[in-house]
Each structure stands twice: as C-alpha cells, then as structure tokens.
Amino acid sequence: MATHQRGRLPSGAQLSAPGVRRRGVLAAAGALAATGTVPARAQTPTIRLGVLTDMSGTYRDPTGPGSVACTQQAAAEMASRGLSVEVLQADHQNKPDVGANIARQWYDQGVDAVVDVPTSSVALAINGIAREKNKVFLNSGAATSDLTGPACSPNTVHFTYDTYMLAKSTGAALAKAGGDTWFFVTADYAFGHALQRDTARFVEAAGGKVLGAARYPFPATTDFSAFLVQAQSSRAKVLGLANAGTDTATCIKQAREFGLTRNMRIAGLLMSFMEVHSLGLPTAQGLLMTEPFYWDLNDRTRAFSERVRPRMPGQAMPAQVQAGCYGVAMHYLKAVADMGVAAAKADGRAAVARMKAMPTDDDAFGQGRIREDGRKIHPSYLFEVKAPGESRGQWDYLKVVATTPAEEAFRPMAEGGCPLVRS
Amino acid sequence: MEDLFGIPAPLLFGQVLLGLINGAFYAMLSLGLAVIFGLLNIVNMAHGALFMMGAFVAWLLLDKLGLGYWWALLLSPFIVGAFGVLLEKLFISRLYKLDHLYGLLLTFGLALVIEGVFRNEFGSSGLPYRIPPELSGSWDLDFMFLPIYRAWVVIFALVACLATWLVIEKTRLGAYLRAATENAPLVQAFGVNVPRMVTLTYGAGVALAALGGVLAAPIYSVNPQMGSNLIIVVFAVVVIGGMGSILGAVLTGFGLGIVEGMTKVFYPEASATVIFVIMVIVLLARPAGLFGRA
Numbered sequence: 001m002a003t004h005q006r007g008r009l010p011s012g013a014q015l016s017a018p019g020v021r022r023r024g025v026l027a028a029a030g031a032l033a034a035t036g037t038v039p040a041r042a043q044t045p046t047i048r049l050g051v052l053t054d055m056s057g058t059y060r061d062p063t064g065p066g067s068v069a070c071t072q073q074a075a076a077e078m079a080s081r082g083l084s085v086e087v088l089q090a091d092h093q094n095k096p097d098v099g100a101n102i103a104r105q106w107y108d109q110g111v112d113a114v115v116d117v118p119t120s121s122v123a124l125a126i127n128g129i130a131r132e133k134n135k136v137f138l139n140s141g142a143a144t145s146d147l148t149g150p151a152c153s154p155n156t157v158h159f160t161y162d163t164y165m166l167a168k169s170t171g172a173a174l175a176k177a178g179g180d181t182w183f184f185v186t187a188d189y190a191f192g193h194a195l196q197r198d199t200a201r202f203v204e205a206a207g208g209k210v211l212g213a214a215r216y217p218f219p220a221t222t223d224f225s226a227f228l229v230q231a232q233s234s235r236a237k238v239l240g241l242a243n244a245g246t247d248t249a250t251c252i253k254q255a256r257e258f259g260l261t262r263n264m265r266i267a268g269l270l271m272s273f274m275e276v277h278s279l280g281l282p283t284a285q286g287l288l289m290t291e292p293f294y295w296d297l298n299d300r301t302r303a304f305s306e307r308v309r310p311r312m313p314g315q316a317m318p319a320q321v322q323a324g325c326y327g328v329a330m331h332y333l334k335a336v337a338d339m340g341v342a343a344a345k346a347d348g349r350a351a352v353a354r355m356k357a358m359p360t361d362d363d364a365f366g367q368g369r370i371r372e373d374g375r376k377i378h379p380s381y382l383f384e385v386k387a388p389g390e391s392r393g394q395w396d397y398l399k400v401v402a403t404t405p406a407e408e409a410f411r412p413m414a415e416g417g418c419p420l421v422r423s
Numbered sequence: 424m425e426d427l428f429g430i431p432a433p434l435l436f437g438q439v440l441l442g443l444i445n446g447a448f449y450a451m452l453s454l455g456l457a458v459i460f461g462l463l464n465i466v467n468m469a470h471g472a473l474f475m476m477g478a479f480v481a482w483l484l485l486d487k488l489g490l491g492y493w494w495a496l497l498l499s500p501f502i503v504g505a506f507g508v509l510l511e512k513l514f515i516s517r518l519y520k521l522d523h524l525y526g527l528l529l530t531f532g533l534a535l536v537i538e539g540v541f542r543n544e545f546g547s548s549g550l551p552y553r554i555p556p557e558l559s560g561s562w563d564l565d566f567m568f569l570p571i572y573r574a575w576v577v578i579f580a581l582v583a584c585l586a587t588w589l590v591i592e593k594t595r596l597g598a599y600l601r602a603a604t605e606n607a608p609l610v611q612a613f614g615v616n617v618p619r620m621v622t623l624t625y626g627a628g629v630a631l632a633a634l635g636g637v638l639a640a641p642i643y644s645v646n647p648q649m650g651s652n653l654i655i656v657v658f659a660v661v662v663i664g665g666m667g668s669i670l671g672a673v674l675t676g677f678g679l680g681i682v683e684g685m686t687k688v689f690y691p692e693a694s695a696t697v698i699f700v701i702m703v704i705v706l707l708a709r710p711a712g713l714f715g716r717a
Binding site for chain 1: 444
C-alpha cells in the first residue's frame with residue numbers, strides 16, 4: 001500500500017490515496033485547497049506523482065478522474081514491490097496559466113513528476129517548467145507532436161500518442177481509400193493546429209489536397225453548424241475534425257444532422273471510445289479512429305482493464321490516455337526503483353535518462369521503448385466503430401482494421417527537429 | 424455563382440439562417456433573464472445551469488421512464504421550474520434587500536454546485552439524445568440542407584418569445600407584474616400577493632431556460648458544461664439589449680446570433696469575441712442598452 005505524509009498542497013490540488021475511490025473534484029473559480037492526513041512511514045523517501053488533468057471540462061471523461069485512478073493503480077502495483085508512492089491530483093481547467101501555477105508549486109513542494117496533462121497548450125507550459133526545475137514530466141494526454149519536436153526536453157516523456165501518429169494512421173488510411181480532398185474543422189490552439197498540420201502533410205503526400213479549414217475558438221464554441229456548412233460547400237470528400245472530447249462528439253452529431261455524411265467521410269482525428277460511448281453506436285457506427293490502446297485488444301489489455309475498473313469513475317473501461325498514465329507511471333517507478341529513490345528525486349533528467357535506457361513493458365501497451373527525443377514507441381491501431389448489431393456488450397465498440405508497427409507509427413527522429421537528437 | 428463580399432451568396436444565406444437558429448437560443452435564455460431581472464432585480468447566474476438541467480431532465484425522462492421528446496417539452500419546464508421555485512424560496516428570497524452583487528454571487532455559486540453535481544453523476548462527455556422521428560430529416564434549400572429540427576427550434580422559440588411578451592404586455596397578470604416592478608408596496612396594498620407573484624415569476628423564467636434546454640438536447644450533446652458555455656454570451660445579449668427589456672432581449676438575441684454567424688464565415692477565430700466587442704461599444708454609446716430606458 002502506498003504511504004502518504006502530511007503536507008500542505010497548492011490551491012487546486014487534492015491528495016488522494018491508491019485504493020480510495022475519489023469522486024471528481026469540483027472546479028470552483030479559484031479551486032479548492034485541501035490537506036490530506038494519512039499515516040506516515042518514515043525511513044524510505046516517498047516518490048510524489050502529481051496528476052494534473054482536466055477534472056471539469058470537455059476532456060474530463062477520457063482523462064480526468066480516470067487518469068488519477070490509473071496512476072493510483074501503477075502506484076499501488078509498485079508499492080507492493082516496496083516503493084513508497086504518493087499520488088496528488090489537480091484540475092488545470094484547460095488553462096495554461098492555472099496549470100503552470102499548480103505545477104510550479106508542486107515541483108517546489110517536493111512533487112517529483114507531473115503526470116498526464118491533456119491540452120497541448122498547458123502541456124507545453126509545463127514542459128518548460130519541468131526542464132527549468134530539473135523535475136520529470138510524464139505526459140500522456142497532450143497530443144502536440146512538438147513535445148518531441150522543437151520543444152523536446154530531457155525531462156519529458158511523451159507516452160500515449162501524438163498528432164503525427166494519429167494523422168499518419170487515420171489520415172493516410174482515408175487518403176488511400178479515395179479521400180483525396182479534405183476540409184478541416186480545427187480547435188484554435190496548439191493542439192488543433194498541430195493535428196491539422198500533421199494530417200495535411202499525409203494527405204498531400206498521398207496526392208490529396210486540403211480545400212480549406214475553419215478554426216473555431218476553443219473552448220468557447222458550442223455550435224459547429226456554421227463550420228460544417230462551410231465544409232459542405234467546399235465539396236471536399238473528407239471532413240477532418242482536428243479537435244477532441246465533447247467538441248468532436250458534437251461535430252459528428254451535427255454533421256449527421258446537416259447531411260454531411262451523405263457525400264463526405266468524417267475523420268475524427270483524435271477520438272477515444274469515450275466519445276463513441278457518448279454518441280451511441282447508431283450515430284458513431286462506421287467512423288474510423290486511431291488509438292494505441294483499447295481495453296479489448298488482447299489478454300493483457302483485458303487483464304489490466306479489469307484490474308483498474310474498480311477504481312474508475314462509474315467502473316468505466318479505461319481510455320487510451322488513462323491507460324497511458326498507468327503505463328508511463330509504471331515505467332517511471334520501475335526506473336526509480338532501478339536507480340534508487342534518492343537519486344531519482346535529486347535529478348529529474350537522470351530519471352528520464354534511465355527511463356530511456358530501460359525497455360518498457362506493461363499490460364496496457366506491451367513491450368516498447370522510449371526514444372532519445374522522449375517519444376514512447378508502440379504500435380498504433382486503426383479502428384472502425386461497430387454497427388449496433390455487431391456490439392456484444394456495453395463497452396464493445398471497436399474493431400481493429402489496420403495496425404501500424406511501432407517503428408513506423410511515429411515521426412522519425414530526424415524529421416522532428418528535436419535539439420536533443422542533433423547534439 | 425454570385426459572390427457577396429467575396430463569399431458565395433448561397434453560403435452567406437446559409438450562415439444567416441444558422442445565425443438565426445443560434446439566436447433563437449440566445450433569445451429564449453435572455454428573455455428568461457430579462458424577466459427575472461426586471462421583476463426580482465436578480466442577476467441570475469444560475470440560468471445556464473438550469474438550461475442544462477432542462478436538457479438532463481429530458482434525457483432522464485427518456486432513459487428512466489421511456490417518455491420521449493414531446494413529453495419532455497411539456498414536463499421538463501415544469502420540473503425544473505418547480506426546482507426554481509424551491510431555489511427562490513430557500514435562497515434567493517433572502518437577498519432582495521441587499522445589493523445586486525449578493526444575488527449574482529449566490530446564483531453563481533448555485534450554478535457551480537448544480538454543474539458539479541451533474542458532472543460527478545454523469546461525467547463530461549455528454550449523453551446521446553436523438554432528434555424525434557417526426558422532426559428528423561432535412562430540407563434541401565438549394566443553398567444548404569436545413570435540418571427540419573432546426574427550423575422547428577426557430578419557430579418554437581419565436582412562438583415562446585411572442586407568448587411571453589403578450590402575457591407581460593397585454594394581460595392583467597402582466598399588468599400586475601409590471602406594476603410590481605415599479606412599486607411593489609403599492610401593488611401589495613391593492614391585495615395582490617406580491618411575494619408569491621415574484622416566486623412564480625422566477626419559476627417561469629427558469630421554466631423558459633429549461634424549455635431552451637429541451638430544445639437544445641437533440642442538437643448539442645447533453646453535458647454539464649452546455650449551459651456555462653452559453654450563459655456568458657447570453658448575459659452580453661441582455662446587457663446589449665438593455666437589462667430588463669423583454670423586447671430588447673428577444674430582438675438582440677436573434678440579431679447577435681446573425682452577427683456571430685457572419686463572423687464565423689469571415690473570421691471564425693473571432694466568433695467567440697465579437698459579441699463582447701459589440702457589448703463594449705454599446706456600453707460606451709448607450710450605457711442602458713439598445714432598448715433600455717436610461
């Protein structure tokens with residue numbers, strides 16, 4: 001069992017113990033300050049993981065409390081091997097300034113690694129802070145490929161996916177299937193821009209053309225019909241949704257409403273089965289999407305998912321980003337155990353270097369490795385959403401239609417422009 | 424194809440129409456806010472949360488009781504309206520003698536609590552709610568496909584706004600309401616139960632928000648954030664129209680929907696800010712709003 005110590009946490013942060021199921025955190029305007037009191041165990045220094053995620057906004061369900069639960073699962077599994085691990089959680093409200101403040105305070109108050117951080121703009125901010133303070137940043141939820149490109153850092157590991165991987169799998173598959181003209185509806189911030197840019201590159205490489213794009217304000221947009229009608233009048237064959245979470249779900253729902261599906265294919269470029277769950281199979285059937293993890297991929301993913309479910313909100317199956325939190329936390333804690341807790345706490349850069357030196361192996365993602373630029377390598381899977389008649393149960397939504405091997409799934413290091421690789 | 428301002432004319436017409444549809448939601452929500460502010464002097468920050476509750480009650484009615492869209496259209500405003508009456512009795516009625524700011528803070532707090540409860544219970548991804556079969560499908564208007572359901576929303580919202588305006592401006596009950604706004608003690612002296620009238624007015628304003636929520640459920644995903652995303656814009660609509668002005672709220676709602684729709688064509692990145700830019704200009708030129716009395 002993990003051990004906790006008394007301590008003051010920064011505003012917005014909450015203490016949570018593995019094995020204790022927490023309900024979501026209410027994001028009040030300034031967020032809540034809380035202190036946790038749990039018995040302390042002296043002697044071995046404690047490793048502190050801070051899960052900084054979206055507890056209250058559009059990305060909550062595929063990240064949020066589920067990311068906390070999966071990190072706690074990793075902490076509990078490694079705690080049984082003698083490590084003392086504490087898991088903290090906080091809501092960054094998808095705002096870079098809020099996230100940066102919490103991360104700074106956390107790092108200053110002894111948190112060793114910040115975990116998850118969906119929302120690329122927040123992740124890029126924390127990437128810089130971790131480097132400045134020589135701590136560790138274990139990213140699972142953000143998608144921008146810049147984290148292992150121009151913004152790469154010796155203190156950061158980018159674990160689950162990135163815009164390049166998603167674009168290559170979904171974009172190239174659709175372009176090959178005759179989708180040679182595209183119109184993008186794009187969330188107007190770092191992530192949307194990166195996803196559109198990376199997808200356009202694959203479309204154009206396959207001889208296709210991008211006919212236009214509408215960038216909508218994030219997160220203030222509720223109705224997408226104006227952009228969808230623009231997409232329709234462009235006469236493109238594919239509607240590329242360079243967004244995520246509820247935005248993607250609403251776009252798909254409204255695209256069907258406005259009859260776009262009659263002559264366009266929809267490419268949800270970042271979707272998890274959570275959005276399928278929210279849309280329902282009758283609306284989502286036939287969509288193509290890319291994920292590196294799905295609970296029903298193989299025996300190991302099924303075993304992991306069943307193990308973590310009791311901790312998950314609503315006993316849901318874990319989504320890719322949440323499973324990524326488990327995978328990256330497991331690997332970090334293995335590296336810590338390998339090099340010694342004190343050494344890992346003293347030097348974040350050394351801890352990340354050790355993570356890169358060790359091959360990865362966990363139930364959610366199988367075997368893999370972390371490249372010099374911080375990119376975790378594993379296969380990506382192209383899924384098709386099942387028709388209602390094909391589904392055998394509540395969480396049975398996807399079937400695999402193509403697999404990209406690990407070494408081909410991500411951007412080659414030489415093309416990323418990561419300064420770490422050149423030096 | 425003819426171009427207007429460099430944009431194909433059919434696309435422009437389509438966007439005007441879509442703006443009108445979004446304007447219908449702005450109009451319905453700002454109408455409720457205007458009624459509540461006009462009579463209670465309360466800046467009801469919980470309006471967005473109550474709009475969201477309207478959509479959730481529709482979903483719950485379908486999921487738990489098997490009652491479809493048409494029942495929801497009838498029952499949800501009643502259920503959420505009754506909840507509004509409870510809120511008014513328990514909390515809001517204690518603040519009438521205090522400054523506006525207290526009502527604003529209280530209702531803002533209530534909104535956070537209500538949204539938090541729903542988020543905890545139902546998550547943030549949203550829940551599926553389908554367009555009723557009678558209103559599904561779309562019309563091909565040459566320049567765009569108009570989903571039948573969206574046309575229904577505009578017509579229904581117009582009727583609801585007109586009915587509310589008629590009740591307030593042309594009926595005896597409306598006359599009492601307007602009189603109580605001007606001088607409550609005097610109206611009470613004539614034997615009208617003003618506190619009850621105030622409670623019911625709040626309930627009615629809330630019911631309008633819930634009605635908007637039911638209308639929105641098949642278009643947006645039913646999720647706990649759906650109200651908070653809309654409420655700030657709706658407040659700007661009320662301020663531009665003139666606080667407490669019924670007609671102002673409705674006209675400004677539809678008008679700003681169109682302006683926002685146009686912005687989405689010419690410069691989509693600014694579509695979330697254009698309404699606030701207009702608000703600043705209106706506040707500088709006419710602090711009481713376009714239709715307000717100074």
